[in-house]
Amino acid sequence: MRVEIWSDIACPWCYIGKARFEKGLAAFAHRDEVEVVHRSFELDPGRARKDTGDVVDMIVAKYGRTREEALAMEENVASNAHSEGLGYRTEGRDHGNTFDIHRLSHLAKARGRQDELLNLAYRANFAEERSVYDHETLVDLAVEAGLDEAEARGVLADSDAYADDVRADEREAAELGANGVPFFVLDRRYGVSGGQPAELFTQALEQAWQGRTITPIGGSAQDAAACDTDGSCEVPQAGAHS
Template identity: 40%
Template sequence: MKIEIWSDYVCPFCYIGKRRMEKALELFPHKEQAEIVFRSFELDPTAKKEYDLSIHEIIAQKYGISVEEAKRANNDVAKQAESVGLTFRFEEMKPTNTFDAHRLAKYADKKGKGREMHERLFYAYFTESKLISDHQVLVELAEEIGLDGDEVKQVLSSGHLEEEVRKDEQEASRLGVRGVPFFVINRKYAISGAQPTEVFLKSFQKIWDEENSSSPLKPLAADGGGLCNDQSCEM
């Protein structure tokens, strides 16, 4: 079962949804058969690398609400994060552009460290309040999970992997993805948003049953009315 996840590292519900999905997989009987693939998505491709405004002020301006209203909304999100074991520090958060973070994640994928890098980027932004557009910060995060710092510097200082990030974004547009997190399973099923763990688990089981049915046919009536097999006939 292939699970593709479109998400962005400054998206709070992407981190919450990721954790809920992971908890569902822990309970899923066939979790060893699940392949997770992270896809790139930028909530705001025009975002600056640094802002003089707080995340509360940015959200207030974006949605036309007061800063106090933005704070209350963020506090509600923080409580949802806490319910799945995450700590969101909105007061110290550093809003930024995530394009280079996505390029780093693509590099980590190629080195077999994709899942570790995705988790480290989310944690760095939401919990440690790191500026995840800063190349030195990205190098340090990459080194922490075992990647070569010099190689990462070369990737970030060049245009390497830009096309792969853009390809994911174009694919999201083709699939009709309008918001993240967005989960695509076996390129046939979609789950939108940070759904409860129970929803993920039920969806995984339903998809598994449908995809692994021994027959492509769905019965429309119960057994009865007479049936013969190679051994006998039942009346």
């Protein structure tokens, strides 16, 4: 069985959702027979590649929030991350265009090191003081993930390298109706939207394995924590899954 995950390194719910999915997968009896494939999705594709800035300042400017409100939003996300055993810095993080990260991810996929690279990139972006929008940092992460340094540098230096692969993933996401991430597609039968609880992912895997036709799991995308194409990352309301 194949599970495809559309995500963006800039998305905190992708970071949290990946951890929750992996916990759900670990509880699935047929976990060793599941192939996981990561797909590209840019939350802010129109942003210039060199345009980076502080994430709290971005929230203030983009959504008209006060700095205190923006920090409170970040604290809510941090609480969810910490509940999954993940590190999360609410201040001092960069935000920018993720196209180069996605291109490097496709190199890692071709070399069988994609999951390793994504784990390192998520941790660098959300838990450590390392900017994933800097090429030198990306090269360091690639080497840590087991990739060849010269090859990683070559991909980052060539703006066309793996660009078609990123665009193909994004077109496919649009065709599937995905307008936010994380978005999980199980055996091309149905999708699971947002950073759902681990138990729900286990249920989804079990039902997909049985091959039953079911309704969308976990309700609509609005019911679960996710980031959408305008760059907003919502925290679910009281009574919803977090």
